[in-house]
Amino acid sequence: MGKSRQNRRLKKRIGYLEKCQINLELWILMSIFAKDA
Structure with a gap:
């Protein structure tokens, strides 16, 4: 029983x-597009 609880966590x-x-990936893409703009 303890194992399933750990699994859920x-x-x-x-x-x-x-x-x-x-x-993080979205933020990187946004910063790249901001530089291009």
């Missing part, structure tokens, strides 16, 4: 990291 953390990664 891990999935939540992974989802959070993925969201941060997407935000």
